[in-house]
Amino acid sequence: MAMQIHAQTGRTMRLIDRIVFFSIVAGASLLPGCQATEPKRKPLSVLPLVVAEGVVNANASLIGGTLRAMGSVDGTITDADGVLRSFSLDGVLFYLSPSYLRFDLKKFGDRQILLGSNAEQYWVYNKQDDEFLCGVHGVDRELPIAFPIRPRQLLDALGLGPIGDSLGSESVGRVQRIETETQQILFLVRDEVGAVVVEKEYWLDRFAPRLIRRVLFRDGDGGLEMDSRLNDYRDPPEGGPMLPHKMEASWPGAGASLTFTISKWSVHPVVGPTGPQFSTPEACVTNGT
Numbered sequence: 001m002a003m004q005i006h007a008q009t010g011r012t013m014r015l016i017d018r019i020v021f022f023s024i025v026a027g028a029s030l031l032p033g034c035q036a037t038e039p040k041r042k043p044l045s046v047l048p049l050v051v052a053e054g055v056v057n058a059n060a061s062l063i064g065g066t067l068r069a070m071g072s073v074d075g076t077i078t079d080a081d082g083v084l085r086s087f088s089l090d091g092v093l094f095y096l097s098p099s100y101l102r103f104d105l106k107k108f109g110d111r112q113i114l115l116g117s118n119a120e121q122y123w124v125y126n127k128q129d130d131e132f133l134c135g136v137h138g139v140d141r142e143l144p145i146a147f148p149i150r151p152r153q154l155l156d157a158l159g160l161g162p163i164g165d166s167l168g169s170e171s172v173g174r175v176q177r178i179e180t181e182t183q184q185i186l187f188l189v190r191d192e193v194g195a196v197v198v199e200k201e202y203w204l205d206r207f208a209p210r211l212i213r214r215v216l217f218r219d220g221d222g223g224l225e226m227d228s229r230l231n232d233y234r235d236p237p238e239g240g241p242m243l244p245h246k247m248e249a250s251w252p253g254a255g256a257s258l259t260f261t262i263s264k265w266s267v268h269p270v271v272g273p274t275g276p277q278f279s280t281p282e283a284c285v286t287n288g289t
Contacts, residue, residue: 043206049176052183055210056202057162060097062241065269066277067160069093069243071262073105078255079128087112091260094268094277095160099137101151102277117151118278124149125281134284149251149258156200157228157249158260159212163202172196181206182213191220198222209233209242219253226251236265 047055073091078084089112094102101122105113114125117137124133137152155161163185170190177184182203189199203214211233217226232245243265250257271277 041207043181044208044210046176046178046183046206047210049174049185052176052204052210053163053185056159056204056212059209059211059241060160060162062239063095063097063160063267064240065267066094066096066100066271066275067243068266068268068271069095069260069262070264071245071260073258073260075258076256084255089113093158093260094271095155095158096271096273096278098161099152099155100273100278101155103151103154115149115151115154116278116281118273118280121280121284122151123281123284124151132281132283134281149256153217153226156217157215157226158247159215159230159244163212183210211242211244224252236267238267240267 070092071090073089074087076084076086087107089105089107092102092104092106094100099117099119101115101117103113103115104111110127111125112127114123116123120136122135122137125131172188172190175186175188177186183206185202185204187199187201188196191197197220198218200218201214201216202212203216204210205213212230214230215226215228216224219225226249228247228249230244230247233242234245235242243262245262245265247258247260247262249259
């Protein structure tokens with residue numbers, strides 16, 4: 001009997017040893033240094049500046065008519081009293097190349113923020129101020145601190161327009177800066193004293209499909225005025241351009257941020273330049289610009 005018990009005990013101990021061994025092996029495979037990692041993607045070759053711009057512009061040229069984007073908009077603004085406020089709204093955006101825009105943000109059907117522009121004018125409405133700020137393209141004007149977004153800047157932030165235009169009249173040209181994962185196009189202009197400064201930057205992905213991943217605007221001192229990151233590019237079901245389904249933008253100096261998560265893009269060719277979506281608001285017509 002004693003020998004039988006000893007034999008069973010020996011088999012039990014070998015079984016325990018085996019379990020412990022495989023547990024150690026399994027545990028070791030989960031350690032950070034032993035994890036199986038996916039092979040790192042290899043960046044595509046650097047393109048000449050004009051060719052890189054052509055890839056982006058060719059994608060933008062596939063937009064056939066007026067685009068509409070629907071989704072949710074979450075963000076923060078800093079009001080005139082320095083209080084940081086957050087918001088979560090429903091957003092609808094209309095865009096017709098090159099400068100027609102309507103970005104309508106509502107909560108339960110009640111308009112909170114509206115940005116718009118047509119060939120001549122632009123306008124910004126913020127319910128907190130309960131007034132329209134109206135302007136003419138090419139003429140600088142201060143925007144409300146709480147929502148410091150210029151309509152044309154928003155178009156660039158979404159990567160909808162073609163690369164190649166400078167916002168300033170004193171354009172010097174464009175140069176490239178190459179990083180491991182991005183090919184960056186920098187727009188150079190002259191400031192008020194004639195110094196060459198960076199106005200804005202487009203960071204193109206060095207992975208397929210080589211589209212815009214980041215857009216930066218800089219002030220006259222080189223500080224970051226706006227930073228927009230674009231993600232989740234998809235092919236539309238009916239063909240056409242690849243469009244981002246997420247934009248995360250921030251305005252560090254104004255303490256504002258905005259994330260536009262787009263649930264659906266669609267094309268509305270019947271909405272033209274004279275459509276109500278792009279009509280100058282009555283408040284701007286009455287008060288002038």
